[in-house]
Amino acid sequence: MKQDLRPQMLKLIEESLPGVSIECVILGYGEGQLKTLLFQTKHEVTWSLPGGYIRKYEDIDEAAHRILEERTGLKSIFLKQFHTFGKKDRSHTNNREQHERIWKALEKFDLNQDPLIKDWMDQRLITMGYYALVDIRKSHPRPHFFFEKCEWISVESLPELFLQQQHTISKVLDHLRVQLNYLPIGRSLLPEKFTMQNLQKLYEIILRRPLVRSNFQRKMLSLGILVRMEKHMTGAPNKAPYQYCFDREQYEIALKKGIGFNI
Amino acid sequence: MKQDLRPQMLKLIEESLPGVSIECVILGYGEGQLKTLLFQTKHEVTWSLPGGYIRKYEDIDEAAHRILEERTGLKSIFLKQFHTFGKKDRSHTNNREQHERIWKALEKFDLNQDPLIKDWMDQRLITMGYYALVDIRKSHPRPHFFFEKCEWISVESLPELFLQQQHTISKVLDHLRVQLNYLPIGRSLLPEKFTMQNLQKLYEIILRRPLVRSNFQRKMLSLGILVRMEKHMTGAPNKAPYQYCFDREQYEIALKKGIGFNI
Numbered sequence: 001m002k003q004d005l006r007p008q009m010l011k012l013i014e015e016s017l018p019g020v021s022i023e024c025v026i027l028g029y030g031e032g033q034l035k036t037l038l039f040q041t042k043h044e045v046t047w048s049l050p051g052g053y054i055r056k057y058e059d060i061d062e063a064a065h066r067i068l069e070e071r072t073g074l075k076s077i078f079l080k081q082f083h084t085f086g087k088k089d090r091s092h093t094n095n096r097e098q099h100e101r102i103w104k105a106l107e108k109f110d111l112n113q114d115p116l117i118k119d120w121m122d123q124r125l126i127t128m129g130y131y132a133l134v135d136i137r138k139s140h141p142r143p144h145f146f147f148e149k150c151e152w153i154s155v156e157s158l159p160e161l162f163l164q165q166q167h168t169i170s171k172v173l174d175h176l177r178v179q180l181n182y183l184p185i186g187r188s189l190l191p192e193k194f195t196m197q198n199l200q201k202l203y204e205i206i207l208r209r210p211l212v213r214s215n216f217q218r219k220m221l222s223l224g225i226l227v228r229m230e231k232h233m234t235g236a237p238n239k240a241p242y243q244y245c246f247d248r249e250q251y252e253i254a255l256k257k258g259i260g261f262n263i
Numbered sequence: 264m265k266q267d268l269r270p271q272m273l274k275l276i277e278e279s280l281p282g283v284s285i286e287c288v289i290l291g292y293g294e295g296q297l298k299t300l301l302f303q304t305k306h307e308v309t310w311s312l313p314g315g316y317i318r319k320y321e322d323i324d325e326a327a328h329r330i331l332e333e334r335t336g337l338k339s340i341f342l343k344q345f346h347t348f349g350k351k352d353r354s355h356t357n358n359r360e361q362h363e364r365i366w367k368a369l370e371k372f373d374l375n376q377d378p379l380i381k382d383w384m385d386q387r388l389i390t391m392g393y394y395a396l397v398d399i400r401k402s403h404p405r406p407h408f409f410f411e412k413c414e415w416i417s418v419e420s421l422p423e424l425f426l427q428q429q430h431t432i433s434k435v436l437d438h439l440r441v442q443l444n445y446l447p448i449g450r451s452l453l454p455e456k457f458t459m460q461n462l463q464k465l466y467e468i469i470l471r472r473p474l475v476r477s478n479f480q481r482k483m484l485s486l487g488i489l490v491r492m493e494k495h496m497t498g499a500p501n502k503a504p505y506q507y508c509f510d511r512e513q514y515e516i517a518l519k520k521g522i523g524f525n526i
Contacts, residue, residue, distance in 0.1 A: 017282055017387070020283065020389055054349070059350050059351050060349030060389060061349070084391050086391070088319075088320055088325075124280070178521070181520055258445040
């Protein structure tokens with residue numbers, strides 16, 4: 001029995017601005033890995049960033065938030081626009097081989113017969129990229145509506161992605177790597193309390209190279225954004241490492257004014 | 264006698280992607296002022312940033328370069344994409360009062376009769392902003408085709424601009440103000456040799472606040488990107504200030520790695 005998704009798709013086309021789309025890269029940090037939130041619809045054969053079209057009556061920032069919520073259930077996330085992708089060959093059908101597999105999978109939904117839908121899939125797209133850094137422990141994504149799965153997947157071992165989304169993720173990571181040099185990072189990625197080793201590991205994961213422990217500690221402490229927590233003295237020898245938290249006020253100032261932190 | 268611009272306009276509409284446009288903010292520094300390049304067409308009543316539409320067969324970066332060259336004659340400029348503007352009410356007819364004046368001025372060109380042209384002007388636009396920092400002394404903009412004037416105008420005393428372009432310029436300036444904290448600036452804005460006072464003045468103009476001379480000098484020198492030129496000793500007392508130039512290699516490294524420069 002076929003499920004007819006055409007009316008839904010035609011409504012979407014009717015309501016959306018042609019030629020433009022949005023992709024959201026949501027990054028989190030867990031199990032020593034930088035992860036990104038990907039989802040899959042029932043009928044898709046690839047994984048995908050939360051992405052979609054802009055409605056005719058929506059600001060693009062509003063669209064990014066709605067799309068993220070529709071696909072993953074996450075809301076009130078601080079999304080930052082970071083780049084607009086506009087190569088002339090950018091379209092849903094740019095990757096011919098992948099497109100044919102998806103199209104085949106779509107057959108059972110009768111989507112591939114409609115010329116309007118075909119034109120929509122073939123159109124050139126200009127895509128606005130957004131990203132957010134979130135605390136995985138506090139984020140509880142779940143697939144909404146007809147979306148099947150929604151998972152945090154390590155950026156180091158991504159599955160096959162829809163179209164050029166690998167490129168979108170790389171571009172965010174490049175952006176973060178540069179940003180590490182002048183802005184603090186970590187507050188939205190790490191738990192409230194963390195060790196210096198946790199923090200160093202996060203930097204190493206983003207930078208993709210090992211850092212010297214003593215240098216790292218000295219530089220981080222010189223920024224004045226960390227508060228060292230007292231150890232609870234029990235009388236027994238305590239070899240647990242010190243824990244730190246971010247100084248909220250100093251962190252905010254550093255975010256605004258930049259830091260002098262060249263690794 | 265009326266000049267019929269309709270065929271030209273209809274061709275433009277036919278060749279361009281609907282719903283998207285580009286605006287370029289070209290900043291230069293001269294006479295102690297930060298200036299931006301504005302132009303006017305024969306039939307327009309306001310000044311405008313170099314801006315326009317994207318052709319169906321062009322990458323958006325290519326479109327930005329073509330538009331800049333078409334309107335000002337400038338080419339091979341390093342344009343940087345900095346923000347995409349996408350409020351739902353963004354269109355050529357958003358500022359009703361201004362639009363009516365422009366429309367009235369357009370009457371003699373028979374542009375305001377055509378429904379296709381009217382729809383095009385009314386359409387919602389998503390606008391990609393690009394900027395560049397250039398040396399005014401080396402840039403020789405001149406209006407191309409049917410553009411009338413092309414001038415460097417101080418960002419502190421802008422004339423009436425087309426639509427929300429004031430906002431586009433403010434956004435670039437905000438962007439630069441943040442960037443001053445972590446990237447060197449000046450090489451593309453200042454002449455090859457400059458005094459510490461010239462450099463300080465540039466920072467003050469961008470930051471819109473006075474800086475303390477001794478602090479500024481100390482911080483700038485600590486970056487290792489400046490080379491002090493020898494004075495030519497003539498035997499006579501020489502009170503001229505030292506001149507500096509940027510160390511090309513160190514400047515490049517600072518551009519990549521960021522600097523620890525919090526004013």
